[in-house]
Amino acid sequence: MQALVTNIQGYSIHDGPGIRTVVFLKGCGLRCKWCANPECISGSVQTGFIDSLCTMCGKCAAVCPHGAINTAAASAEAASAEAAHRINYDLCTGCGRCADACSYGALVRYGKMMSVEETFDAVRRDKMFYGDDGGVTVSGGEPLLFPDFAAALFELCRNEGISTCVETSGFTDPDNLLRVIPLTDHLLFDIKHLNSGAHREYTSHTNDLILSNARLAAAICTDILFRIPLIPGFNDTIENIRETAVFLKEIHSDPKAQIMPYHRLGDSKYKALDIPYDFRGVDALPMDRVEKVREGFISLGIDCSISV
Numbered sequence: 001m002q003a004l005v006t007n008i009q010g011y012s013i014h015d016g017p018g019i020r021t022v023v024f025l026k027g028c029g030l031r032c033k034w035c036a037n038p039e040c041i042s043g044s045v046q047t048g049f050i051d052s053l054c055t056m057c058g059k060c061a062a063v064c065p066h067g068a069i070n071t072a073a074a075s076a077e078a079a080s081a082e083a084a085h086r087i088n089y090d091l092c093t094g095c096g097r098c099a100d101a102c103s104y105g106a107l108v109r110y111g112k113m114m115s116v117e118e119t120f121d122a123v124r125r126d127k128m129f130y131g132d133d134g135g136v137t138v139s140g141g142e143p144l145l146f147p148d149f150a151a152a153l154f155e156l157c158r159n160e161g162i163s164t165c166v167e168t169s170g171f172t173d174p175d176n177l178l179r180v181i182p183l184t185d186h187l188l189f190d191i192k193h194l195n196s197g198a199h200r201e202y203t204s205h206t207n208d209l210i211l212s213n214a215r216l217a218a219a220i221c222t223d224i225l226f227r228i229p230l231i232p233g234f235n236d237t238i239e240n241i242r243e244t245a246v247f248l249k250e251i252h253s254d255p256k257a258q259i260m261p262y263h264r265l266g267d268s269k270y271k272a273l274d275i276p277y278d279f280r281g282v283d284a285l286p287m288d289r290v291e292k293v294r295e296g297f298i299s300l301g302i303d304c305s306i307s308v
């Protein structure tokens, strides 16, 4: 069994308890305007272009079997590689030949088909770092779009004594949750907005499925942390904080939440993939504002921390 893996990141301390190896799976049904991992949205292999590394040598265009790269202006006349070099994504199949041909690392392939066993080998290699709390986390994208892969990986991990964790948007078929949760030690479940219209405006879908899955997960999961991406101008209002707290207390007797402050670290990947980034130029919230939101949750009876 295989899945498209964007990245396997070792030594993470932000994706569940302890030190973890995070397996990022490629593909997501939501289109969050602030997404920091745009390379994980599409369920296909993609090729990104980093203009600052390009020397405009033209080798990539020469090897592309589909004529998808235009370096016609790859000459001294072009003001910059960004202006000169274009990938036509309507023609690109993600074959990766251009990235192999580029000697300068200016073309990046996002996505590699990996078997469960290959992925497990990569996870097991880091086992010495996990200590008592750490382990593997599957993230994305939306990892629960690949329930059989996640379940098979987790079965291997559990047999090896490696703790398992899922980071989910909750935008998935409830059957996928039911398939993977029994093999999951820690569940990180995103709650973005309690107002369905606002949710749809900023993520492309209403929150109905997500809230119903949150309720389901809270009922059957032994360790669940609700994560709230704190996005300026979207969900940082008093009204939404209050409604989120009420919802969490309704579905769980002792809810724990974690705020994930918005950041702009994904900006360069939007540029590399030549896709629009609605949050370009939007500043991160000041930390005192984030701390006020945390205090707000605590005053409403939610055990709340901030992801740093």
Ligand code: SF4
Binding pocket: 053, 054, 055, 056, 057, 058, 059, 060, 061, 071, 074, 085, 101, 102, 103, 104, 105, 106, 107
């Ligand atoms: S992306 Fe690489 S191969 Fe293509 S023109 Fe630039 S430096 Fe040359």
Ligand code: SF4
Binding pocket: 047, 063, 064, 065, 066, 067, 068, 069, 087, 091, 092, 093, 094, 095, 096, 097, 098, 099
């Ligand atoms: S990934 Fe393949 S099809 Fe796409 S631009 Fe590169 S060589 Fe062409």
